[in-house]
Amino acid sequence: xxxxxxxxxxxxxxxxxxxxxxxxxxxxxxxxxxxxxxxxxxxxxxxxxxxxxxxxxxxxxxxxxxxxxxxxxxxxxxxxxxxxxxxxxxxxxxxxxxxxxxxxxxxxxxxxxxxxxxxxxxxxxxxxxxxxxxxxxxxxxxxxxxxxxxxxxxxxxxxxxxxxxxxxxx
Numbered sequence: 001x002x003x004x005x006x007x008x009x010x011x012x013x014x015x016x017x018x019x020x021x022x023x024x025x026x027x028x029x030x031x032x033x034x035x036x037x038x039x040x041x042x043x044x045x046x047x048x049x050x051x052x053x054x055x056x057x058x059x060x061x062x063x064x065x066x067x068x069x070x071x072x073x074x075x076x077x078x079x080x081x082x083x084x085x086x087x088x089x090x091x092x093x094x095x096x097x098x099x100x101x102x103x104x105x106x107x108x109x110x111x112x113x114x115x116x117x118x119x120x121x122x123x124x125x126x127x128x129x130x131x132x133x134x135x136x137x138x139x140x141x142x143x144x145x146x147x148x149x150x151x152x153x154x155x156x157x158x159x160x161x162x163x164x165x166x167x168x169x170x
Contacts, residue, residue, distance in 0.1 A: 018104040022097065029093050033086055040082045044075060094152060102146075 051071040058064045 015104070018100060021100060025093065025096060025100075029089055032089055036082050036085055036089075040078060043078060047071065047074065098152065 048071075051067065054067055055064055058067060
C-alpha cells in the first residue's frame with residue numbers, strides 16, 4: 001500500500017513541477033509582451049507629440065497632408081513590427097508548451113500505466129485482459145493529443161506567416 005501511495009505522490013509531484021514551469025513561462029512571456037507594448041506606447045506617444053508640433057508649424061495644407069501620411073505610415077509599420085514580435089513570442093510559447101505537455105503526457109502515461117499494471121497485478125483474480133482497455137484508452141488519448149499539437153503548431157505557423165506577409169506589403 002505504501003509503495004502505491006509513493007507512486008501516486010511522485011506522480012503528483014511531477015505534475016506540480018510541470019504546472020510550475022508552465023506558470024513561470026507564462027509570467028516571463030507576459031512580461032516580454034508587456035515590455036514590447038510599453039515601448040511601443042512610449043514611442044508612439046513621443047512621435048505623436050513631435051508630429052503635432054510639426055503639424056502646428058506647417059502652413060501649407062499639402063505639406064500637412066504629407067506629414068499626416070508619413071506619421072500614419074510610420075505608426076502602422078511600428079505596430080505591425082510589434083505584432084510580429086508578439087506573434088513570434090506566441091509561437092515560441094506554443095512550441096514550448098506543446099513540448100512540456102507532450103513530455104509530461106508521455107511520462108505521466110507511463111507512470112499511470114505502470115501504476116495500473118501494478119494494481120491489476122495485485123488483484124486476486126489476475127486477468128491479463130483487464131489492462132487492455134486501459135492501454136487502448138491511453139493510446140487513443142496520446143494520438144488525439146499529438147493530433148491537437150500538430151494542428152495548433154500549424155495554426156501558429158500560419159499566423160506568423162500571415163503577419164510577415166502583411167508587414168512585407170507595407
